[in-house]
Amino acid sequence: MREITYRDALKEAMAEEMERDPRVFVMGEEVGHYQGAYKVTRGLLDQFGAERVIDTPIAEAGFAGVGVGAAMTGLRPIIEFMTWNFSFVAFDQIVNNAAKMYQMSAGQYPVPIVFRGPNASARQVGAQHSHAVEPFYCNVPGLAVVYPSTPRDAKGLLKTSIRDDNPVVFLEGETLYNVKGDVPDAGEDETIPLGQARVVREGRHVTVVTWGRPFYTVLEVANRLSGEGIEIEVIDPRSLRPLDTDTIVQSVKKTNRCVVVHEHWPYGGPGAEIVDRVTRDAFDYLDAPILRATNLDVPMPYALHLENKVIVGPDRIEKTIRDVLYKS
Amino acid sequence: MGSLDMQPGEAPAARDELARMFHSMQLIRRIEEEAARAYVQGKIGGFLHLYIGQEAIAVGVEAAIRKTDWIITTYRDHGFALTRGTSARGVMAELFGKDAGCARGLGGSMHMFDGPNRFLGGHGIVGGHCSLAAGVGFRCKYLKNDEVVLCFFGEGATNIGGFHEGLSLAGLWKLPVVFVCENNMYSMGTPLERTLPAKDITDKAPGYGMARDRFEGQDVIEVRDRIAKAVARARDGEGPTLIEILTYRFRGHSMSDPGKYRTSEEVEERKRKGDPVRIARQRLLEAGASEDDVARIEAQVEEEVADAVKFADESEPAKESSMLDYVLARTTSGDGPREGGGA
Numbered sequence: 001m002r003e004i005t006y007r008d009a010l011k012e013a014m015a016e017e018m019e020r021d022p023r024v025f026v027m028g029e030e031v032g033h034y035q036g037a038y039k040v041t042r043g044l045l046d047q048f049g050a051e052r053v054i055d056t057p058i059a060e061a062g063f064a065g066v067g068v069g070a071a072m073t074g075l076r077p078i079i080e081f082m083t084w085n086f087s088f089v090a091f092d093q094i095v096n097n098a099a100k101m102y103q104m105s106a107g108q109y110p111v112p113i114v115f116r117g118p119n120a121s122a123r124q125v126g127a128q129h130s131h132a133v134e135p136f137y138c139n140v141p142g143l144a145v146v147y148p149s150t151p152r153d154a155k156g157l158l159k160t161s162i163r164d165d166n167p168v169v170f171l172e173g174e175t176l177y178n179v180k181g182d183v184p185d186a187g188e189d190e191t192i193p194l195g196q197a198r199v200v201r202e203g204r205h206v207t208v209v210t211w212g213r214p215f216y217t218v219l220e221v222a223n224r225l226s227g228e229g230i231e232i233e234v235i236d237p238r239s240l241r242p243l244d245t246d247t248i249v250q251s252v253k254k255t256n257r258c259v260v261v262h263e264h265w266p267y268g269g270p271g272a273e274i275v276d277r278v279t280r281d282a283f284d285y286l287d288a289p290i291l292r293a294t295n296l297d298v299p300m301p302y303a304l305h306l307e308n309k310v311i312v313g314p315d316r317i318e319k320t321i322r323d324v325l326y327k328s
Numbered sequence: 329m330g331s332l333d334m335q336p337g338e339a340p341a342a343r344d345e346l347a348r349m350f351h352s353m354q355l356i357r358r359i360e361e362e363a364a365r366a367y368v369q370g371k372i373g374g375f376l377h378l379y380i381g382q383e384a385i386a387v388g389v390e391a392a393i394r395k396t397d398w399i400i401t402t403y404r405d406h407g408f409a410l411t412r413g414t415s416a417r418g419v420m421a422e423l424f425g426k427d428a429g430c431a432r433g434l435g436g437s438m439h440m441f442d443g444p445n446r447f448l449g450g451h452g453i454v455g456g457h458c459s460l461a462a463g464v465g466f467r468c469k470y471l472k473n474d475e476v477v478l479c480f481f482g483e484g485a486t487n488i489g490g491f492h493e494g495l496s497l498a499g500l501w502k503l504p505v506v507f508v509c510e511n512n513m514y515s516m517g518t519p520l521e522r523t524l525p526a527k528d529i530t531d532k533a534p535g536y537g538m539a540r541d542r543f544e545g546q547d548v549i550e551v552r553d554r555i556a557k558a559v560a561r562a563r564d565g566e567g568p569t570l571i572e573i574l575t576y577r578f579r580g581h582s583m584s585d586p587g588k589y590r591t592s593e594e595v596e597e598r599k600r601k602g603d604p605v606r607i608a609r610q611r612l613l614e615a616g617a618s619e620d621d622v623a624r625i626e627a628q629v630e631e632e633v634a635d636a637v638k639f640a641d642e643s644e645p646a647k648e649s650s651m652l653d654y655v656l657a658r659t660t661s662g663d664g665p666r667e668g669g670g671a
Contacts, residue, residue, distance in 0.1 A: 025470070051470065057500065062459050062493025069463020072448065073398070075470060092490065096453050097460060103654040106432035108443030110657035141655050165657035 001184060007177040009151035010040050010116075012186055013158035014078060018048055021076060024162060025052040027063055028080030028117075037082045038118055038177055064090035064115065068097045068167075071113040076162060081117035084133045084171060090115075091136070098167035099142035112165045116158070118174035119147070120212055120263045121300055124307060130300035132212070132262070135269025137169040138241045144194055145241040145270075147171040149215035151181040153238055156192030164194070173212045195242035199251065203231035206321055207251040209274055210261040211236055214293075214312050218261055221317050232321065240270040248274060249281045256287040257324045261317055266294040293320040341549045343615040347625060349391065349548050350608045353383040354629045356407045357605050359416055362633050363406070363423055363437075367583050371641070372423045376437045379407040381578035384604035385510055386411045388551025389478060392559055398446045398468075400461050401480035403438035404510075405450025408480070413445040416636035426643035433646025434654065454485035458494025458507065465503030465568070476562045477505045478555075483572075484515025486529055495570065499536035502567035506558045507538075509570070510545070512577040517589045533570040545573035546602040549611065576602060 004012075018024045025048075030037050032045040032055040045053040056063040060081065067077035081087045087094065098111045121130035137145045146161055146168055148154040154172070161168040184190045200215075201222055210218045215236055222232040233251050237243055252258045258278050262271045275290045296310045322328045341349075360378045367376050379386070386407035389399075401408050409419050414430045422429025423437055431441045441449040448464065451457035461479030468475040485491055486509060498505045515523045526532070533540035539561060545551050551573065558569035576598045580587035587595070609622060 057496065059493040059496060061456070061490055062462070062497045065456060065459020065490065065494060066463035066466050066497055069448075069460035069465075070467040070470070071463075072460065073464050073467045075467050089489075092453055092456050093459065097451075097456060101449075102657055103651070104431065104435050104439045105441035105443065105449060106434050106650055107654045107657070108431070108441050109448070112657070164659045166659070 001182045003180045004151055004183050005177065006151045006154050006172070006179045006181070007038065007040050009155035009183050010158055010172065011042060011044070013155045013162070014041070015044060015047060016187065016189065017159055017162040018044070018052060023074065023076045024078065025054065025075065026078045026080060027054040027056055027067060029056055029058060029082050031055060031080050036080070040172075040177070041080065060086050060090040061093055064093040065097065067113050068093055068101070068111055071111045072101060072109045076112050078114045078116060078162065081115065083129055083174065084117050084119040085129050085131045087115065087117070087133060094137070094143070094167070094169070095140050099140045102166070103142060110165045111167050114158070114161045114168045114170050116170035116172060118177070119171035120174055121307070121311060122174045124302055124304055126302045127299035132264035132295070134171060134240055135264050138270045138273065142167065143241065144168045144239060145171065146194060146239045147211045148238060149173070149176070149211050149236050151179065152183045153192060153198070153236075155183055156190045157194065157238060159189070160191045160194055163191070171212070175213050179216070192238070194239040195244055197235050197237045197244035197247040199233065199247065200236050201232065201234040203233035204255055205231050206257040206259060206324055207233045207235060207248065207255045208259045208261060208321065209235045209237060209248055211238070211240070212263055214261045214263055214317070217312070217314050218317055221314050221321065225318070225321065230321070230325065243270065243273065243277070245277045245281065249278060252278050252282045253285045256285050258286070258290045259293060259320050259324055260290065261293045261312060261320075263295050263312060266292060266297055288324040288326065291320050291324050293317045341611065341615065343612070343617060345391070346608065346612045346615050347617065347621070349387050350612045350622070351625050351629060352387045352390075352411060353548065353605045353608050354626060355416060355632060356383045356386065356410050358629050358633045359410065359419060359636065360406060362637055363420070364583065366423070366637065372437065373425070374436055374438070375403070376423070376583040377404040377581065378577070378579045378583075379404055381598070381604065382510055382512060382545070382575045383407060384548040384551050384608065385545050385573055385575060388545070388548040389508070389555050391548070391552040392556035393476065393478065396446065396475050397559070398448055398464050398475065398477040399480070400448035400457050400464070400477065401450055402454045402457065402482060402485065403450045403452050404482070405438065405440050409440040409442060409447055412442055412447040414440065414442045414447065416632050417639040420636040420640035421643050424640040424643070425646050426640055427646050427650070428639070428643040429646070432650045434650060453490070454481055455488030455490030455494070457481070458491045459497070461505050461507070462494045462498040462503055465498055465505040466501065468504050469501070474563045475504065476559050478508060479505055480508050480510055482515065483509055483511040483520050483529060484523060486532070487523065495532070495536045495538070495568070498568045499538045502565065504562035504565070505568040506555065506562055507568060507570045508555070509572045510575055511572050512575050514577070514581065514589070516581045517585060519589070529572040530570050536570065538567055539569040540571070541569060542572040543574070545575040546604045546607055548604065548608050
């Protein structure tokens with residue numbers, strides 16, 4: 001083990017998979033000569049050449065479609081969106097083509113492709129660069145939606161996603177690229193299966209399910225509340241579809257309370273899905289309604305003080321936890 | 329149908345080849361006429377877009393390419409499935425929503441697929457599939473083989489963004505793709521002068537840095553020879569071509585469209601002058617076949633069509649297990665299938 005950044009963990013996963021399988025290539029805006037808008041692909045061009053690290057024009061629908069066509073005929077593309085906000089212009093390719101092709105063709109054309117890039121908000125980048133997109137893609141059968149919160153998960157889950165025979169929407173937290181953490185040594189080939197949540201912190205009073213940037217805020221809050229004798233169990237689903245309901249439900253059966261914390265808008269989406277599943281499978285164990293702490297239901301404003309209000313932060317998380325504990 | 333190993337643009341049509349082409353065109357025509365009848369009887373549901381009037385294109389194209397080349401098209405796709413090698417039974421059973429269909433009844437009229445025959449399907453979001461075609465072309469270039477991709481669409485699709493981006497990338501990277509616009513003059517019910525800012529679609533080609541060609545597509549031999557030239561260019565690494573084939577559909581846009589936006593005089597005139605099946609029949613006679621030879625082919629087709637309808641009628645319905653099993657492919661990571669449909 002050594003400590004590396006989330007960014008480098010992702011890069012290592014791609015490099016190792018490209019080394020292992022000549023069918024794997026990376027395509028996107030500025031992934032090659034510029035070394036990646038967020039430097040996630042830094043060094044790949046030198047290592048693998050321009051035939052496998054391919055710079056594209058600004059044409060998301062086009063290069064996403066190129067990826068799908070290549071995947072249908074046997075290659076294993078990694079398509080980078082400079083930000084997931086831009087994926088909406090490629091939505092047709094991801095939803096109508098990548099996700100539906102295998103079933104529509106009765107299994108004749110699988111689509112082994114990974115779409116990846118930074119998701120959710122950074123700092124003061126306004127409404128069109130701050131979108132958490134997971135509800136849109138979680139709604140679609142045929143897609144996996146993966147969202148690692150730590151460097152180790154980033155590497156292990158990306159390796160699995162590249163080897164998967166299905167389209168994977170791989171969301172990276174835009175503010176997580178510099179986060180450092182323990183990752184097995186290069187070449188150790190740790191893969192992490194999709195659909196297995198991780199109990200990150202054990203506790204007995206309330207289960208908090210969270211991913212992405214709020215994952216770190218929740219841990220902060222959990223440490224603080226521990227001082228008051230409130231022990232929070234933190235669960236990171238790691239993949240939002242497939243979703244590991246069992247691990248979450250088992251935890252709620254122990255703690256009897258549940259909070260879901262996420263950066264996507266509150267209406268629908270995986271947050272609401274988790275509430276539904278826990279209600280269905282652990283209703284008799286609940287001592288309080290399940291609550292969610294989410295971003296506010298508005299497009300992201302530019303002004304910093306307003307942005308701070310919109311993004312789910314420690315205060316809202318702590319208040320929500322106190323609310324389900326009836327300790328406000 | 330299959331590769332005929334002709335030199336592009338040169339080979340005279342041999343009688344045997346004309347006989348095969350006539351057979352194929354007649355089969356497409358008759359399968360679709362029977363499909364229209366079955367649609368009215370309620371055996372086929374949803375949308376049904378017929379290719380009647382445009383048969384020379386699919387058949388001419390197939391004569392110009394190899395089995396190892398790829399074809400992708402829009403939802404007017406029955407003709408291409410048949411020319412690629414899908415059986416009449418497989419096509420009819422798919423239309424009837426049966427398990428024996430070429431997409432096990434999951435795709436229907438608009439989404440026929442044939443993996444082994446390299447038919448990449450009929451696609452409902454027209455233009456988006458132009459990017460898929462570029463992707464398949466990318467794959468051929470990546471693997472350094474000499475396979476070529478042919479991408480078909482109507483003139484109505486040339487306004488959508490997917491068309492632009494697909495052609496733009498194919499031109500930029502000199503991918504081995506032949507983009508073929510089957511211009512049948514009507515984008516659904518709207519004539520092209522009300523949908524297209526340009527009269528000549530191939531005027532767009534220079535903007536994508538690609539070669540172009542434009543011709544009438546009612547004569548199967550003309551189609552074969554002109555397509556062959558573009559295919560040869562793509563195979564030789566000279567990049568994509570945008571072709572506009574001027575044609576005409578004899579029916580409405582789909583079965584729900586009575587086609588009132590065209591006068592019956594216009595339609596009759598086009599049928600009289602430009603019925604591709606009749607032109608192929610005439611060519612076959614001129615090449616030395618007798619009326620009896622032609623009648624034998626027609627009788628063969630009748631048998632094949634009747635057999636296909638009977639087969640489709642009697643086949644098992646599409647299975648619930650297919651619907652669920654094909655949501656996700658088995659992963660290669662050794663974890664087996666993940667969460668399936670309905671989870």
